[in-house]
Amino acid sequence: MEVDLLIENGKLVIPKGGVFPACVGVVDGRVVGIFDSPDGISARQRIDCKGCHVLPGIVEPHVHYGYRGNLKGNFGTETASAALGGITTVIPFYRDILNPTSLYEDIPRVRALGEENSYIDFSFHLLLITRNQLKNMTKYVKEFGITSFKFYMAYKGKDSQSIGLTGNETDDGFLFDAFSALGRMQGVVACVHAENIEVILSLVDKYQGEGRQGLRTWSECRPNFTEAESVHRAATFADVAGCPLYVAHVTTKESLEELRLCKSRRQKIYVETCPHYLTLNKDYPLGNIAKVNPPLRSEEDIAALWRGITSGLVDTVGSDHCPFLKEDKEGTIWDAKTGFPGSATMLPVLLSEGVHKRKVALERVAELMSYNPARIFNLFPRKGTIQIGSDADFCIVDLEMSKRVNHEMLFSCSDFSVYEGWTLKGWPVMTIVRGKTVMKDGKIAGLQGHGRFIGTNQV
Numbered sequence: 001m002e003v004d005l006l007i008e009n010g011k012l013v014i015p016k017g018g019v020f021p022a023c024v025g026v027v028d029g030r031v032v033g034i035f036d037s038p039d040g041i042s043a044r045q046r047i048d049c050k051g052c053h054v055l056p057g058i059v060e061p062h063v064h065y066g067y068r069g070n071l072k073g074n075f076g077t078e079t080a081s082a083a084l085g086g087i088t089t090v091i092p093f094y095r096d097i098l099n100p101t102s103l104y105e106d107i108p109r110v111r112a113l114g115e116e117n118s119y120i121d122f123s124f125h126l127l128l129i130t131r132n133q134l135k136n137m138t139k140y141v142k143e144f145g146i147t148s149f150k151f152y153m154a155y156k157g158k159d160s161q162s163i164g165l166t167g168n169e170t171d172d173g174f175l176f177d178a179f180s181a182l183g184r185m186q187g188v189v190a191c192v193h194a195e196n197i198e199v200i201l202s203l204v205d206k207y208q209g210e211g212r213q214g215l216r217t218w219s220e221c222r223p224n225f226t227e228a229e230s231v232h233r234a235a236t237f238a239d240v241a242g243c244p245l246y247v248a249h250v251t252t253k254e255s256l257e258e259l260r261l262c263k264s265r266r267q268k269i270y271v272e273t274c275p276h277y278l279t280l281n282k283d284y285p286l287g288n289i290a291k292v293n294p295p296l297r298s299e300e301d302i303a304a305l306w307r308g309i310t311s312g313l314v315d316t317v318g319s320d321h322c323p324f325l326k327e328d329k330e331g332t333i334w335d336a337k338t339g340f341p342g343s344a345t346m347l348p349v350l351l352s353e354g355v356h357k358r359k360v361a362l363e364r365v366a367e368l369m370s371y372n373p374a375r376i377f378n379l380f381p382r383k384g385t386i387q388i389g390s391d392a393d394f395c396i397v398d399l400e401m402s403k404r405v406n407h408e409m410l411f412s413c414s415d416f417s418v419y420e421g422w423t424l425k426g427w428p429v430m431t432i433v434r435g436k437t438v439m440k441d442g443k444i445a446g447l448q449g450h451g452r453f454i455g456t457n458q459v
């Protein structure tokens with residue numbers, strides 16, 4: 001047999017399939033065979049993975065590009081940063097920053113911008129905030145190939161100004177109508193940012209009035225129940241509407257309990273958490289840098305999230321990557337922007353804190369970070385696994401490699417990392433997208449413009 005590329009000498013990690021030594025043959029960017037031995041296979045290129053594990057490429061379900069008006073630049077630097085972290089497909093939450101109520105006529109342009117500048121593959125979630133946008137959902141699915149829609153339960157009313165979201169019509173009626181419309185469609189999913197902003201704004205007024213400051217205050221004006229209550233409400237609407245629901249960045253033990261109940265009655269509901277909610281508590285000494293929504297929580301919540309990782313209650317891990325600069329984080333806790341970068345450190349954090357420290361199975365990590373997001377967002381089996389016919393997307397991991405995090409080695413345009421100074425054990429050493437090496441030994445080896453838009457209505 002003759003192949004373009006043979007990945008040999010590594011241990012394959014196939015979600016739901018096991019961990020075993022094998023070689024993978026690639027022709028024209030797709031997997032054509034999985035072999036016990038390289039004997040008798042001639043290959044134009046061979047990659048020796050001695051001592052390493054070969055995971056399916058990581059599918060990063062949660063990033064934000066273009067918040068500082070630099071979408072084009074972000075498709076370059078932030079997909080390079082993602083590739084450093086073993087990510088082969090990224091799904092940005094797209095919204096029109098300058099014109100939030102637009103009907104998204106510019107999606108073909110945005111998609112072209114991504115294909116000209118991205119190192120890795122991508123698709124989109126689309127933020128919907130007006131009834132006119134809701135009316136266009138079928139068009140977004142059929143013409144734009146987007147099947148995942150995001151709804152903000154936070155950032156409505158007065159709070160929408162904090163992220164420049166003018167004209168946001170979201171309220172409970174809007175959500176229920178949107179979920180009902182999606183419930184009548186096939187192969188679509190609703191995503192929510194679940195926080196009860198009315199209660200939060202009232203607490204913000206109170207704490208601001210009392211002159212309170214600091215990261216802990218940010219957490220305390222968004223208490224656990226404000227998330228859990230919103231999760232319950234969104235889950236109820238989605239259940240009645242028959243709409244699959246993806247709950248982004250779940251942070252509390254109370255929300256997990258709500259979600260466990262939903263899953264026990266077989267509701268189609270998916271749970272995402274983020275590396276920072278698994279590792280940093282509300283007293284973490286980073287100040288404004290670690291300001292994020294939902295906020296950092298307690299050690300008890302962190303422990304509950306790890307239990308969810310192990311038990312299967314948590315379906316995916318996404319980074320909620322927001323490539324802000326330190327200058328965006330200046331001022332009081334009330335002034336600073338919310339969010340921080342995370343794509344590049346997402347897998348190393350899970351390997352170090354999960355696989356090494358808490359004995360989470362590597363196969364489970366591949367399930368959480370590749371197989372599950374690919375399935376939930378209609379990218380499977382093209383993405384999310386290693387099988388004949390799948391895209392040749394691989395993340396080759398050295399579990400024994402230790403590196404100290406320094407934001408400069410992460411390639412993001414962001415000038416900080418919440419993990420700065422942490423020594424993480426377990427790093428991707430090579431990232432391969434459709435048979436082409438994009439990252440090798442911590443350096444970018446691919447080309448901008450290699451990334452392709454993957455329409456999720458046709459995989």
Ligand SMILES: [Zn+2]
Nearest residue numbers: 062064093320
């Ligand atoms: Zn987000």
